[in-house]
Amino acid sequence: MNLLSVTQVFCRKLTRPPGLLLFHVLNNCWFLVQTDKMSRYLTELYQNNMKSSGEDLLTAIIPLMNLLSLTAIGLVLAHPKTQIIPRATFKLLSKLVFALFLPCLIFTELGESTTLENFAQWWFIPINVLISTAIGCFLGYLVVIICRPPPQFKRFTIIMTAFGNTGNLPLAIVGSVCHTADNPFGPHCHSRGVAYVSFSSWVSVILVYTLVYHMMEPPLEYYEIIEEGVEIEEEQAVNDASRPLLVEAEWPGIEDKETEHSKTPFIARTFQSISNVSESSFPDIEVLGEGGRNSPRSSPRSIRCLAEPKVMRRIRIVAEQTPIQHILQPPTIASLLAIIIGTVPQLKALFFGYDVPLSFVTDSLEILGGAMVPSVMLMLGGMLAEGPIDSTLGLRTTVGISIARLLVLPVLGIGIVALSDKMNLLVQVDAMYRFVLLLQYTMPSAILLGAIASLRGYAVGKASSLLFWQHVFALLSLSLYIVIYFKIISYV
Structure with a gap:
């Protein structure tokens, strides 16, 4: 739109009744104010979001x-x-x-x-x-x-x-x-x-x-x-x-806190029978299970009337060696x-x-x-x-x-x-x-x-x-x- 067209539109508005002219002026002012408010709001919202993200990061x-x-x-x-x-x-x-x-x-x-x-x-x-x-x-x-x-x-x-x-x-x-x-x-x-x-x-x-x-x-x-x-x-x-x-x-x-068996594969020795490892390297499981390390090896096992099941005995031995x-x-x-x-x-x-x-x-x-x-x-x-x-x-x-x-x-x-x-x-x-x-x-x-x-x-x-x-x-x-x-x- 050139300068002549703008002048013509403005002149036509001046020839209108005063009430209608005032309405157009107020309407344009309101639009400008709302646009300015919206622009400020969006700018403030963006700045707040950026500030909030920065604060959360910090x-x-x-x-x-x-x-x-x-x-x-x-x-x-x-x-x-x-x-x-x-x-x-x-x-x-x-x-x-x-x-x-x-x-x-x-x-x-x-x-x-x-x-x-x-x-x-x-x-x-x-x-x-x-x-x-x-x-x-x-x-x-x-x-x-x-x-x-x-x-x-x-x-x-x-x-x-x-x-x-x-x-x-x-x-x-x-x-x-x-x-x-x-x-x-x-x-x-x-x-x-x-x-x-x-x-x-x-x-x-x-x-x-x-x-x-x-x-x-x-x-x-x-x-x-x-x-x-x-x-x-x-x-x-x-x-x-x-x-x-x-x-x-x-x-x-x-x-x-170290014990006699803490550095040995005690639980594996207890639950597995092995042939390639020297028996002298490990404790006697039967002796350990029957009365501790001081129990005599020569104690006759035949006098045990109520023999403990083998699996339960092994579990008990392992539990005793657990540093609870x-x-x-x-x-x-x-x-x-x-x-x-x-x-x-x-x-x-x-x-x-x-x-x-x-x-x-x-x-x-x-x-x-x-x-x-x-x-x-x-x-x-x-x-x-x-x-x-x-x-x-x-x-x-x-x-x-x-x-x-x-x-x-x-x-x-x-x-x-x-x-x-x-x-x-x-x-x-x-x-x-x-x-x-x-x-x-x-x-x-x-x-x-x-x-x-x-x-x-x-x-x-x-x-x-x-x-x-x-x-x-x-x-x-x-x-x-x-x-x-x-x-x-x-x-x-």
Whole structure:
């Protein structure tokens, strides 16, 4: 439209009645105002969305950056080139965490959050640990098929894929996430998060000291080879003072827990008859089953009127050699005490609340528990500073375990938690509850597996090396999945 046409239209409008002219002017002004409002609204909406996405990203990343900073400090302090703090100090720190800081944190947070009502509502937390372990076993079996590790490490591959860290590292992540003021979990973030993580850890402890303990025994067909010295360096590492920190991190003083049969394929010897292994290398099963190691061999078996069935006798012998007593470690005892006190109102009224008689006890324990997260991350930095140990497990198997554990399993975990929520199995309107369930699928392999490997004298160097690389890769995978969890937590 040229200038002449615009002038003609304007002149025609001027010749119209004043009322009609005023109407056209107001109509055009209203259209311009609404257009301006819509433009401002769309611009503001876009900016808010961009700001919200940026804030969500920062909310998810900053807690991990805090943990990375603590880990980096520990790595610098313990690095062999600096040696600002010696290894012995980190070993003492691991003992403090295991025997003092962690139990204090568990008792104060779990005891305060636990009631008889929510104790019944949390039943899916330990079940989720079992589900994640079962799925991990399946993924480990697939890793064995695809990556084909050395035959003597097939069980080891499945174990390292199946059992994740459900203790120290999740507690550190929860503590760091709740430390930020704009966390998405509300004012009671820390107490609920620690309570949920602590409530799940005892299941993993039971599995490790029973199922994993026996699965990590030296393979029967390779036992003589190990004795003859193929893995002499590993055996020396177990008994030497230079034992890797990764091995002792969650079970300090493990060398004091060794028994006569802890480094032998005892369960395989019990349930299988073998001809190619010297009988002198193994205990006499019949003697062990009839009265312990001090029973005389010459005791006549014919006088036993009610002979125990052979299968039941073998099961009993294996059960007697299971280190079930090690389950009652300080963190587990703290969990049991917290659950008992929390579910009994009369006892809870003595320890938790304002102006209660024993508030000074819980206050002192709470102060000690506050040192747990920084101590754990400093200790992790000290472990990583030692670097990986040479391993014959193979690069393909190491990568396969890490991908299955750190990338594939979390994706399956999202589906499991979402399905459980659809079936109304989860606590309603509790984002932290879902976050902890998802974390159980995201953790690297449990450091306690390195301690069990050391106790059984089986694949100690492989476990230490694999744990090192998994925790290095976990820095990236955790960053990725925590951002994803923060995005989807309201939809799961």
